[in-house]
Amino acid sequence: MVVSIEDNQPSSSNNVGGSDDCFLVVELSEDDPLFEKKLKLLKDKGFGPSDSVYLQKTLVPHSLRVKLDALLERARIIHLNETELYFGASALDEGITEEFYSPRNELEALNCVLSLVDHYSGKSDVTNASLKALRVAIISRICNFGNKNKLETEIVKEACNSEKHLMSWAESHGLISKLQIAYVEGAGRGVLATEDLGVGDIALEIPISVIISEDLVYESDMIHILEKIDGISAETMLLLWSMRERHNIDSKYKFYFDALPEQFNTGLSFGVEATITLDGTLALEEILQAKQHLRSEYDKLFPALSVSFPGLFSPEFYTWEQYLWACELWYSNSMKIMFPDGKLKTCLIPVAGFLNHSVCPHILHYGKVDSVTNTLKFPLSRPCNRGEQCYLSYGNLSSSHLLTFYGFVPQELNPCVILSRLIFLEFFIDIEFVVDIEAGPDCSSEEGCQDSTTHMVRGTWLSVLTSQGLFYYGLPSPLLEHLRNAVNPGLHTMTLLQESLETEMMVLDDLYAIFDGMMKRLDDSVLEDRLSEKWDVQLAIQYKDLQRNIVSSILTACQAGRKMVTHELKRCMDEDIDG
C-alpha cells in the first residue's frame, strides 16, 4: 500500500485555486497482492485506485467531516486484509453500509490518513488551516475509537525479579521504555504504560544488540555442523541454538532466558484429556498435525546429532520435551523483523515479547529496524493511558491457530458494542473459522485457488438481513455464491423467480446440513466445575464453547433464511396459480 500526496496545485479549469489549497490522495498500490479485489471493491463504491480529495484552505466543521469520511472510506478498503475483504465484500455486495470492517482496519485507515496529513503539513510552505483541523479531527476519532474498544486489565501482581533483571539488562544496552511489566489476569505477563502515551509516541525502542536473530547462530560454534544439514532453515537453526543457550550460564541473553516460563501452555502441550475435549472441533486436527510434523522434524535430527556431536548437542538439552518447549517459544514469541540490509529475519525481542495480543491493538506499525539509530521502534497508533495495558496485534490469525501456537482463545468483544452496531463484521478473527468445502468447477481459473477451496464463516449472533431481504442471511457472499454455483451452475442472476428460490433453498439446506453435523460433533457435555479442571482442559472447553456459539448462530441464520425463502416460494406459486 502506498500513501502518496499529490503536490499539483488545482488547475484553473477545475475551478479551485489558492496556493494553500491541497489535494490528499489515498492510493492503492499495484504491488498489493490483493490489488484486483480491492480495486473491484473501490469501483463498486464508485472510487478509483488513487482518488484525490481536495482540501480548501479553510473548511467549516461539517465539510471537514465529509472530507475525512471520504478519505477514510477509501483508506479502509485499501487496508483490508484477506479475511476482511472476504467478509467486507459480502456486506458491500448486499448494500450494507458498514461503519467499519474491523478495529484493526479502522485504526489502519485512521493512521493512514493521519500520516498523509502529517506528510503534507511537514512541507514548510504549507499553511493550510484545514490540514490542522483535519489532524485534530483524526486524533479525536482515534481516541474515541480506542475508548470504545478499551479492554480492562486486572493486575494480578507486580513483575518478579527475573522480569526486573531483564528490564535493567536491556536498559543497560540502550532500551528506552515507556512500559512496565506486570502479571495480568488470564495472560501471564503483560506491559502497562508508565505515563499517558499519545498517537505517534514510541512505547518501546529496542537496540538491535539485544535482539536474538539468526546472526547469533552464524557466530556460534554450531554453525559448521548446522550448515552441513541438508535444507535446514534459519528458524530450525535458531531453535537448536536456543535449546542450548537456555542452559548457558555465561550467555549474553541469560536474563532473557531466565524470564521465560518453564512451560508455555499452548495447544502443542495439550494432554490426552484436553485433546479428547477438542473432539469435533477444527483445532483438534490442527494440533495433531502440527505435533506430528514437529515430531518428525525432531526425529530427523535426534538422536543423530547428539550421538555424533555430544559436546555441541548434549542429550540432556536435546530431549523431545525441550525441543517442543523451544518450538512453543518461537511460535508464540518470535516476530519477523526487517533489518537495514533488507533481510527479513525471525527474531526474539526481549521486553517487546511481553506485549499481549488484541484485535484492537495500540501498536500497528513495527518490524523495521531504524538504520539511523539501529533500534526497533514500537510507535502507538492509538493512545494508551498510564496504567493501561498496551497491546500488539499478532496478525490475522484464526482462533484455532491462536489456540494451537499461542495457547489462548480470543475474547469476544463486549456484547454491548456488538448489539449497538447490529452487524456481524466486527467479530472478525474472534469467531472466524474455516470450513473446507469441495471446490466449484471454475475454481482453477480464479486467482488464488486457496480462496476458492476454503471458505470462512463466522457467527452472526444476529441474523442480518439486507434491504433486499433475501440471498444474504448474514452469511458471506463468496460462500453462498460458491454453493449456488455447485447446486445450479447455469444460474447466473438471483431473482425471486421459482428456479432461483429453489436453488436458494438447496443452498440453505446444504449449509444447514454441514453445520448441523458440526454441531452434533460439538457435544455440549457440561463440566460442572470448570475451574478445577487442568489448564489445557479449561482452554479446550473455552475453545469448544466459542465454536458452538458460532455454529449455533449460523444455524439460526440458515433457519431464518429458509423461512424467508419458503415464504417467497409460496408467494411465487400463488402468483402462478392466479395466472
Ligand SMILES: C[S@@+](CC[C@H](N)C(=O)[O-])C[C@H]1O[C@@H](n2cnc3c(N)ncnc32)[C@H](O)[C@@H]1O
Ligand atoms: C509474546 S507472549 C506475550 C507475553 C506473555 N503473556 C508472557 O507472559 O510472557 C505471547 C503469549 O502471551 C499470552 N497472550 C498473549 N495475548 C493474549 C491474550 N489476548 N489473551 C490471553 N493470553 C494472551 C499467550 O500465552 C501467548 O502465547
